[in-house]
Amino acid sequence: MKISSRLSDVPPSGIREFFELVLNMDDVLSLGVGEPDFVTPWRIREAGIYSLETGYTSYTSNKGLLELRELIARELHDRYSISYDPDEEILITTGVSEGFDLAVRSVVDPGDEVVVFEPSYVSYDPCVKFSGGETRRIELDIDSGFVPSPDVIRENITEDTALMVINNPNNPTGSCLDFETAREISMISKEYDVPLLCDEIYSKLVYNGELHSPLDFDGMKDNCILLDGFSKSHAMTGWRIGYAAGPKEVISAMNKIHQYTMLCAPIVSQKAAVEAIENCENEVTEMVKEYNRRRRLVYGRFNRMGLRCSEPDGAFYVFPSIKKTGLSSEEFSKQLLEEEKVAVVPGTAFGSAGEGHIRCSYANSKEVLKEALDRIERFVSDKI
CATH class of the missing domain: 3.90.1150.10 (Aspartate Aminotransferase, domain 1)
Incomplete structure (x- = not known):
């Protein structure tokens, strides 16, 4: 075949x-x-168990439980001072891996280029290929601490660039964007009208100060798709629960694919994620x-x-x-x-x-x- x-x-x-x-x-x-x-953590496991015991075994909205989306919106406001509409600008996904695939397929057409900094997470290039796009690789090295140079980024943006992927903190290197680089990337995104796909699944695992994100800077809400979740920070890999936040037209497009392929994230995992946000700091x-x-x-x-x-x-x-x-x-x-x-x-x-x-x-x-x-x-x- x-x-x-x-x-x-x-x-x-x-x-x-x-x-x-x-x-x-x-x-x-x-x-x-x-x-x-x-x-x-036990509180999260107990919440999942209790949700089963009380009969939560059905589908949820394709977008996910409104209660969970509202909690995520509140947390993102505290983190970035950005207000996301939980009804139209947040989507609960089956892990961040699904979120990444949905985001790429929603904004990339065949022949479009996606800027990816390498070394990079193993799923990035394959997902770009599945969408029909082309990966434009920018190679980083140990001399730079695996942090991209804004000048090199500018040199690699073309008329075919549809998206730039930022993994911060980074897998596999553990590097984080410094304040100035995060600011420069936000400026480049706006200057060239290139949207960012910010994979911040490790956002809570930061050791030398606070995380600097392109979302920290003015005007980035409309130019950025944020991906995050609970797998790493809350030791919930097997629960498969993540989320995307971004412009409503992008979230709507992502949900269109999501509702035909995944329908919704598991309700038990969503109930557990509510507990994770509320009581597990x-x-x-x-x-x-x-x-x-x-x-x-x-x-x-x-x-x-x-x-x-x-x-x-x-x-x-x-x-x-x-x-x-x-x-x-x-x-x-x-x-x-x-x-x-x-x-x-x-x-x-x-x-x-x-x-x-x-x-x-x-x-x-x-x-x-x-x-x-x-x-x-x-x-x-x-x-x-």
Whole structure:
């Protein structure tokens, strides 16, 4: 049977392909999965259980529970001083991954270009291809701290540019936009009339000060689609609950696709998300404190073992350079797995700009992290 060329041109996920190897091995210490090691806080789980016990098993509005959208609107006003209409400008999605796909398909026509900064999350380029668009890659490096240069951004905007993707904090590098870069990106967006798709799923996992977003600046509400959710901040990956906020015409277009493909996010997850917003700030704060302790441990150890590492300001990843070993990212990752039974993700899973790097998640216990780092150091000492 013939397969669409849009699909045949997209390779399998570099992360999932690599971890098929891990499944066939015993006693592997994994620093590869981008998932909190915490269990969803009890208050949230209890709210989900109670919603089932009281009979909440039906569809919701395609847009999601109004109660949840109102809470999100209030939270976004507190964060950005922007007022979103919960009825027309917020959509509850089945995770941020669905939100990203909906947003791209809503604003990108075949032949349009989408600016993506690499290394980038593995779904970005495939979703652009599924929409018929073309990815215009801007490669970032460790010398810049993986933060884009406004001048380079301007050089890469063309008459075909339909969208610019901002992942802040970034997966896989952990980098965050500084104030000036966020301001410049907002100015470029308005100057060239290029809308932004801001994926801020790690927005609550920030360690060195506050998060600087293009949405912090005047006039950006109408030029930006914001994506966020509960997977990372509230350890709710399996609940599959996210949201999009943006201009009503874009949210309406996203909802049009959503209502034909997904209908609505699960009502149990939406009820749990209500509890997450209303009563779980303390639990999030404690998780962030623990991530920060692990961040300092892992960042410090990589630099001490001679692998240059840009300090991550957000998310729960480090992206050290392994160029000193003389191995490619894939060679390093496979040999480390075979010799020391530690799983990391080759940097090339996040685009060609990731070559010479590996991604390591510190969403794991300190005991596991220390043992994994000891093994990595032993492996590296034989190579450099």
